[in-house]
Amino acid sequence: MALNVNNNADSDRIQFTSDELEKLRIVAEKLGKEKLARIVANHPPEYWENYWNAMKRHRLGMTIPVESRS
Amino acid sequence: MNTPWYDYFSDGFCKIFYFAGSGNGRIDKIVIFTQMQEPDAYSITLGNLRLDGSIDVHGTAGDGDAAEILSTVAKVIAFFLVDHPQAAIFIEGTTAARVRLYQMAIVRELDDLGKYFDIHGFDGSDMEIFQPGRNYLSFTISLKS
Numbered sequence: 001m002a003l004n005v006n007n008n009a010d011s012d013r014i015q016f017t018s019d020e021l022e023k024l025r026i027v028a029e030k031l032g033k034e035k036l037a038r039i040v041a042n043h044p045p046e047y048w049e050n051y052w053n054a055m056k057r058h059r060l061g062m063t064i065p066v067e068s069r070s
Numbered sequence: 071m072n073t074p075w076y077d078y079f080s081d082g083f084c085k086i087f088y089f090a091g092s093g094n095g096r097i098d099k100i101v102i103f104t105q106m107q108e109p110d111a112y113s114i115t116l117g118n119l120r121l122d123g124s125i126d127v128h129g130t131a132g133d134g135d136a137a138e139i140l141s142t143v144a145k146v147i148a149f150f151l152v153d154h155p156q157a158a159i160f161i162e163g164t165t166a167a168r169v170r171l172y173q174m175a176i177v178r179e180l181d182d183l184g185k186y187f188d189i190h191g192f193d194g195s196d197m198e199i200f201q202p203g204r205n206y207l208s209f210t211i212s213l214k215s
Contacts, residue, residue: 016088016097021081023123024100028086031125032104036113039162047194051208052108054197055158058190061215 073141073178080146084153087146088119091139099139100125101146103159110156116143128164140175144183151187151213162208169207176209177202188212 016024040048078089078101087101102115116139117125147159163169176189180202183189190197191206200209 020123024088024119025081025086027123027125028100028102028117029104031117031127032102032113032115035115035127035164036104036106038164039113043194047207050195051192051197054192055108055111055210058158058188058197058210058212 073137075138075142075145078142078146078149080149084150087149089142089146091135091142099142101143103150106160110154111158111160112150112154113160113162114143114147136171137175137178140172141179144175144179147211148183148186151211155213158210158212160208160210172209173206176200183211186214188214 076089076091076099078087080087085103088097089099089101090097091099098119100117100119102117103112104115105111106113115127117127119125151157151159161172163172176183180189180200188211189200190210191200191204192208192210193205194207197210198204200206
């Protein structure tokens with residue numbers, strides 16, 4: 001898929017064809033999943049356990065105050 | 071947010087965004103939001119769009135305009151969070167240098183972003199409100215609660 005998409009000179013709006021957008025969407029979704037898989041694999045399970053536990057606390061409004069961590 | 075940014079547009083699902091870096095008009099940047107294992111948690115990927123339609127996520131953030139590009143990404147995150155108000159965005163660089171770059175960008179945008187968003191840093195064991203000068207492994211941005 002050759003891409004050389006430019007702003008429309010009259011409206012200054014960026015334009016893709018719907019076909020280009022659909023192909024890009026498929027490539028982008030695959031890439032996003034691959035990058036996420038690499039990030040997940042890049043840390044031990046404890047990292048993610050700690051992260052999701054911290055996220056739960058954050059969503060409950062229980063983020064640890066900075067002062068108590070110094 | 072005083073740093074200039076580029077116009078962007080999204081796909082119909084507000085999960086993928088595109089913009090033209092370097093101001094040359096050609097779309098060459100893509101921002102991808104990917105759902106993580108938990109509902110309302112998304113990772114973000116910034117990539118360079120090649121002419122053949124492939125995407126490079128290992129290149130530099132910009133060609134002399136990294137500040138403008140990261141400022142645009144901040145705008146994209148804001149747009150995404152308004153569209154997904156329950157979402158939390160997980161940000162982690164693929165290298166330590168990228169993590170530092172993102173941290174500097176957050177500091178630069180903090181005055182503005184901090185008014186509307188909760189920005190937290192994670193050091194591998196705990197999460198805290200983002201503090202400039204402290205080193206983190208990843209960052210999480212969500213709408214202010």
